Amino acid sequence: MLRGAALALVLAAVPMAAGAAPAAPSAPAAPSQQFRVDPVYYNLPNGLRVVLLKDSRVPTVTVAVHYGIGFRVEPRDRTGFAHLFEHLLFQGSENAPKGHFINLVSNAGGAMNGSTRFDYTNYYQVVPSGALEAMIWGEADRMARPVINAEVLKNQQDVVANEVKVNVINQPYGGWPWLVMPQAANTNWHNAHNFYGALDDLEAATVDDAKAFHERFYGPNNSVLFIGGDFDEAQTRRWIEQYFGAIPASAPVQMPDISEPRQTEPRRVIHNDPLAPKPAWAAGWHMPPRHSQEWYAMGLINQMLIQGTDSRLYDKLVRQESITSGIGGGINLLGSQYTYNGPMEMVVDLTHDADKTEAQITAAVDAVVGDLQNNLVSDQELQRAKTKIRSSLYGTIDSASRFGLAEILSAYALFDDNPAKFNDVEAGFAAVTPELIRATAREYLRDGNRTIVILQPGAAQAASEAQQ
Structure with a gap:
């Protein structure tokens, strides 16, 4: 067809400049691009x-x-x-x-x-x-x-x-x-x-x-x-x-069940890395279903919490508490929010000095997440997140190689049988309100939906022992 x-x-x-106020408080901001x-x-x-x-x-x-x-x-x-x-x-x-x-x-x-x-x-x-x-x-x-x-x-x-x-x-x-x-x-x-x-x-x-x-x-x-x-x-x-045209079709692919049960209890896993010089901390939260309202909201939460030096976690962990020199993460670390079709996590990760404790890091992250769960984000901050995600989209689809565009449209053809459905994403993000951000944070950033992984280093300890 x-x-x-x-x-x-x-x-x-x-594009509307970061910090510009929308026309009406709490109303979905109409895309400026x-x-x-x-x-x-x-x-x-x-x-x-x-x-x-x-x-x-x-x-x-x-x-x-x-x-x-x-x-x-x-x-x-x-x-x-x-x-x-x-x-x-x-x-x-x-x-x-x-x-x-x-x-x-x-x-x-x-x-x-x-x-x-x-x-x-x-x-x-x-x-x-x-x-x-x-x-x-x-x-x-x-x-x-x-x-x-x-x-x-x-x-x-x-x-x-x-x-x-x-x-x-x-x-x-x-x-x-x-x-x-x-x-x-x-x-x-x-x-x-x-x-x-x-x-x-x-x-x-x-x-x-x-x-x-x-x-x-x-x-x-x-x-x-x-x-x-x-x-x-x-x-x-x-x-x-x-x-x-002459290549014969194979038998219809019978895909296994890849669904994940709803996580209800927090998880904590220790990962030993004998070569790592410093400890590291990471958290992952399971994502909502693709194309749902909450899926779009999580994309914007990712921008507000993790992406860039204007993000909430960067401000808290780097500027305010000097826990780390930077943070990483996002949705689908092997692609983008648009190029997967199954269970997925939003992840934040960081390395830190040994004098920063797991409890200290977790408490700092909990404070930032708790604010998002308990209070409405400002229209200004939400609009800034929408501008950031829109800028990222344009950077992906307008590259000279077209690799990003090829990957996204092919993913929508594979998963949705409709590559033009990608046209829906800007309206999906534009429709997200502060109220939806808060509701999504309460459900998907809850402790019971989170896994924390602690990386324990070995290189620093081995070097210390060798000097004794």
């Missing part, structure tokens, strides 16, 4: 979802394929398999042997990469417009005819195992808190296992495992093809049909 034919970023007015993304959206007979977004301002195209398979649904006893498989599909296909597709991109002066997230795996390229057909051909061959054999599997098992060692096992604060928090905050295995992969599980993967995984999750009917930029729509549709 056609949903439009062009990208229109409509800048209706200059409005954007609209109008993709062409349709399905091939084999189920492939296609998102086309024409934008001729720059003579380049962005091509991305998103598969509906992420960390959450990898097989039990094969932790890290989704990430391992992402690596496998960079190793070549029948008609594009190892290195061929990469050379096509680099010789055209383009860039490419891929990633594994909670709910999808993606591959993407940005190239001059003249290389579009080659990109469509290469992605179709990757989907239909990847080379999966013992040599390729062993090679990538070694690569990924080394990546785990470098980025997690042998790295101070490795996996902190993006890998640690989901395991602490969730109870469903699909949300709570080691997404990067245990080394034993990675080494145990077989060629049969990989082939079955490809057959199950990498069919066109579990995929979205995004093409954005300077292209001829009619010709592009012919190429898509030519290269993707």
